[in-house]
Amino acid sequence: MEKALNIALVQSSIFWEDPAKNREHFSKLMDSISPDVDLVILPEMFTTAFTMNPKNIEKEEGDKTVQWMQQQAKARNVGLVGSMVYFEDGRYYNRLWFVGPEEIKGYYDKRHTFTLAGEDKVYHRGEKKIIVDFKGFRICPLICYDLRFPVWSRNTEDYDVLIYVANWPQSRVNAWDALLKARAIENMAYVLGVNRIGTDHLGHAYSGHSAAYNSLGDTLVFSEKEMVLYATLQKEHLIQTREELKFLDDRDRFSLKE
Template sequence: MSSLNVFLIQTPLVWENPVANRARLQWHLSQTMPNSLVVFPEMFSTGFSMNPEKVAETMDGETVQWMSQMSQDRMICGSLSIRENDLFFNRFLAFYQGKLVAQYDKRHLFSYGGEQNFYQAGNQTCVFEFQGFTLAPFVCYDLRFPAWIRKTVLQSTPIYPDILLFVANWPSARISAWDVLLKARAIENQAYVIGVNRVGNDEKGIAHNGHTQVVKYDGEYLLEPHQREAIAHIFLEKSPLVQFRERFAFLSDADGF
């Protein structure tokens, strides 16, 4: 059955400096392998900027083109600030072999930080395939809203997503919630859960201590949280997940939407 090499890049982000951030990420990419999944944090090109008029790119902008170029032999994904039809979106993009294979606009905008004043919320779920796995992407604050995540899971039936993927700029002050919620999403959806966060302080002095991690469908860690800049490599296998779901068929009792 299917297996997948995953590389999770936990890195500081230079404030509103796409050139510097792409250069740093490209160095990390040199340590990954072909046919792998590589995941960047939320707004990886700028940090969590509420200046979209300044930093947002179009879908043919430099960072999007860079993702396409870097994805010739591996899948690359993360979110960035996108301008489309005079509106702004915090948009997750996934590229493979130079082509856009998935996009998802952050559904839950972070009102505590005023994100809703600058960006438009998405209203579409997203599920895509890679190397025999089904993935569902989400962005940061989405993690706090299990009904939206369960809706995504159930709408993809008869094949539930194997991997729930969260990219974030989640601050150190609330990192305990990040840890608990990632485990909860894994247990309740019987899926691998990947959470990729940044490290370092942003321009506003908000600290981020990473805690990038991978949680199994049973709530146990495959990759435990860590706080340093690093690229983590994890190997996922589909057969244990399938066997677990067959043995404990809890999703068949889930409420519908």
Template sequence: MKIASISLNPFWQDKKSSFDLCHKYIKQASKKSVDLIIFPEMTLTGFSNNVKLLAEEKDNSSSILKFSKLSKKFKIAIVFGVVIKIKSKIYNQCVFINKEGKILGDYSKIHSFSYAQEDKYFASGKKISIISFNDFKIGLSICYDLRFPELYSALAKKSDIIINIASWPKKRINHWRTLLKARAIENQLYVIGVNRTGIDGNKLKYNESSLFYNALGKKIKSENFSKMKIYTLLKKDILEYENNFNAKKDRKIELYKTII
């Protein structure tokens, strides 16, 4: 399977301009026979608590509709971030659309970033999300979730890959790199982190830091095209490592529940 990560520099709270930019990358990725393209958190707006401006009704989301049309047109699956309103609650979501333009699943961010007051504007998700795609099981997570290994342990029970879409600022980027690597090693699977670049409307800086680690904690080599990186994954690589050194089977889940 070929996966493309896009280190997008979105236009601040400007969905149309940001979508046009995404369109360009999706078209480019399709020419490289990419199966799945992944964009950062709050793809079309940048990370913002301005929910009145950004939120879209779940059943009438223009962003989801537009990405669905592109996935169908270019025969490519798309993962992206969007602010969604369900009834009276607002969620920071990650959406997975397949090559036919259908939603395979979505994930509402469980761990709100209280340091940036995200918890005051967004409701926390209540369930994990694992998607079946191209013979892989893919777990979804968003930015700050990366700091909570318990979530990744839960996802790892049935996942081959865990995706994290993020708006992780430059000043804490060493944590980002270290935690992505740690989550891959401890769970013996692929972990891909797709982070934005540029400067947002709050003057926070983001540098090129999208990364993909294998079960050994080694960076996976990529073909690089400006802000797009393309990776090729083989299911047998994960199975081979698990068969040779499967540490996950030695976890004491029931004991952990009594401690945490």
């Protein structure tokens, strides 16, 4: 039987540095999500917005949000993905969690911390990618600024889906659009980009442009509005495309060294 993955991309505004209010907000948004959805993806730092002052957030909030994600995933029988401010062992991380309905599938710490905003000064960067097996799909989740670095995103693990959660500003949204499509084409994978919308506490505007692209770079869904976007990923289409166009067989072999 053909495998399909129904996904929901939650494109929303985010309340500034208010985890409790954001959890309540996203709970309500998830109430409206179609019951046939398998995987729900939230934006980067969905409980605080893109703050460079993590000390303003109670250190326990990260664990509270992970528990909230587990509750939501189990109650709705979905996978749930999103990043947050997370404190561990004396360090702050921009950490993405992938939570399944029965268990935590893994977490990823943002590797490319955004130097333009000083993220590298306050958040400890990650050192490794993760690949999550979920309902017949191999999924690689990354975060925002990682999108600009194709070597890090390169499909050397034979993943099927590449996810980017983001707070990507309107002023550079053309780059977001172009790079999402490029990552899909060059890696012959589905690419899902989930961005926020609205204006943050610092006056930065966000225009969304959350989208899903197939392995040929075709647009499956796209929006500039505050909404939940839906798309269905077909494993058979991905397999057929890769069999007909064996571009991944010719990819460069490399390993990253610090």
